[in-house]
Amino acid sequence: MSNRILFVDDEPNVLQSIRRSLRKQFDVDTAEGGEEALQKLTANGSYAVIVSDMRMPGMNGVELLSQAKVDSPDTVRMMLTGNADQQTAVDAVNHGDIFRFLNKPCQPDELANAINSGIRQHELITAEKELLQNTLRGSIKALADVLSLSNPEIFGRMTRFKTRIQHTAEEMGLADVWKYESVAMLSQIGCVAVPEDLVRRRIGGHKLANDELAEYAAHAAIGADLVKTIPRMEYVAQGIRYQEKNYDGSGFPKDRVKGDDIPVAARLLKVVLDFDGLESAGTPPDIAIERMKSAAGVYDPAILEAFDRSMRADLALAAVSVNIMQLTDNMILAEDVKSSNGTLLIAKGQETTLSARRHLQNYKDKGLIGSSVIVHETTA
Structure with missing residues (x-):
């Protein structure tokens, strides 16, 4: 059922009182402590709003809501407490990303108004997510499809990249996989501004001179600049921009970004692109993986291992x-x-x-x- 509200308190009497006063207006569920609340978040699906007391044995409200942010990021988080010191409020906002902070005793009308505001916020969050994940992703897929049919040699690879990045991200347990898929499907869009012969030689596994490599790598910045003009696509643009960046900081663009500071999407894409290049040059998949593993400083080791596992499953x-x-x-x-x-x-x-x-x-x-x-x- 949509718009369920989860109240968390270690005092059963408080929860019973809340349920009685709000049950006619909301679909109320309760949990007697943080551990039970997290179990319900996992087992029962997403709640629109979670309202937690601060002082509870074992896991306090800040700790609970911080973990709830990870486990159920779309759920709006509120704090209800009788001990509203300044540090508690600061911790709640900074660590739990609290939408509303309420003091005990809280009148039923005030609590109901706060919950209604939380529900509206949840609807905004889910509506934007729907827009990004479905509408925008559908548009990206359509564009990639058109490009693939118009020039399959250059742009037909993007769907292949998308599938491989999707499987690797899922193997790693990453959230919001659609972001990484979007990076893959738009990753080569900047190639429209690079000489076609140069692109063909690069994707065919031919070694390029340093000046040619720099000219080819410019497609990443061109593509990123095109994509960043689209609202909510800043992360996707950064993933595209850093696709030619090595894990040790070498490569393109020439800046000081390296290691885990490189966007995850770009690190994923780097592995997928280089594997695809080796495969296109006729290198068997297992040999391509081993060659990549021996290239020190080029790839994120955790991503390369996850890619290896996902590729073995795909090859089967x-x-x-x-x-x-x-x-x-x-x-x-x-x-x-x-x-x-x-x-x-x-x-x-x-x-x-x-x-x-x-x-x-x-x-x-x-x-x-x-x-x-x-x-x-x-x-x-």
Whole structure:
């Protein structure tokens, strides 16, 4: 049920009183202490608002709400306490990111007004999340799809990057995976301003001269500058900007950022890009991974290990031949699709979206490709 409210206090009488006074207005749940509250947050799904007492045995209110921020970040957090000293308020705001601080005794009308404000705040948070995760992500996917079909050799890789980053992020247990997917799907957009021959040589695994490498790396800054103009996409832009940055701080851009100060999205993308380059040059996956592990200072070790685990799982997936007319959205091409004259139509790793399926059907109807393609089926 939506807009559930969780009250936390170590005194059962207080919780009973709150339930009686608010049950007609709100869907009220209660927990007698921090541990029980965290269990309910995990087991029962998201609450719109959590209201916690400050002084409780074992886990105090600040500690609880700080952990609740991690476990259920969309839940609006409030503090209700009879001991409102200044330090308590400071700790509550700084560590628990408290939306509202209420003093005991709190009149039912005042408490109800605060909860209604918290519910409205929760609705704003979830509405923005919906916009970012679905509307904006759908727009990014559509753009990537168009670019992939217009130039599959250069832009067809972006869907492949997205899938690999998604699996690696999930392997690491990272939150908001859509952010990393968005970085991957927009990562090559700056290549429109780089000579096509240079891009082809780079993605084909050819060694570039230092001046050519710098010219190619400029695509990251160009792409970041394009994306940063989109509201709420600042993090995505930074991930794009630092995709050519090595973990030890070398690479591009030439600044002092290194190690964990490099955006996680960029560290993920660096691993995926370099693996893809080695694979495109004909290096077997297991040898490519070992070569990357031997490159000291280039990759985040934790990300490279997670990528290795996720890739091994992906390689274990069976590839099957599917008639073009039977393709669905939950399939990923396991091999490049080329026309009878050798022209690359769709790169391996690309999802069989509606536009991709129509593209293939058009070429099949003209007799320029066969009637089936090789795909991996996914659960996405």
